[in-house]
Amino acid sequence: MPVNASGQPQRLPSYFLDLYGVAARGRRISGKVTLSSPPSDAARRPWPLRRSDVDIVDHVNNAAIWQAAYEAIDGPVREATLIFHGPVLLSDAITMFTVPGKLWLVIDGAVSVSGDFA
Numbered sequence: 001m002p003v004n005a006s007g008q009p010q011r012l013p014s015y016f017l018d019l020y021g022v023a024a025r026g027r028r029i030s031g032k033v034t035l036s037s038p039p040s041d042a043a044r045r046p047w048p049l050r051r052s053d054v055d056i057v058d059h060v061n062n063a064a065i066w067q068a069a070y071e072a073i074d075g076p077v078r079e080a081t082l083i084f085h086g087p088v089l090l091s092d093a094i095t096m097f098t099v100p101g102k103l104w105l106v107i108d109g110a111v112s113v114s115g116d117f118a
Helices: 016-025 063-074
Strands: 043-046 080-086 094-099 102-107 110-117
Touching: 063 080, 063 094, 063 102, 063 110
Parallel strands: none
Antiparallel strands: 043 094, 080 110, 094 102, 102 110
16 A cells, blocks of 8 residues: 555555556455454464564564464465554564454454455
């Protein structure tokens, strides 16, 4: 998502679909982020990080988060969406919650990452 000079999200420019419309095949993405919580019957387990999962400022690399998604998926996937609701740091104690087709990474009771798989 593009941001303005203050770092705030802004709408895609009108020429975006002119450039990428064919590749998008008519799909549109909303900038609104919905936050869901794991259901009480979700499977849960600790999800440890490795030092190699973080960048120079101790933020967890997006590829490491996709590894959690890979661990949560139990079959073929046509689409996958991960939403980052907050930062994930190496020092965080993370609990991974899963139900078929969904994933949540929870830190201190708050969802930091959620995912949907179809």
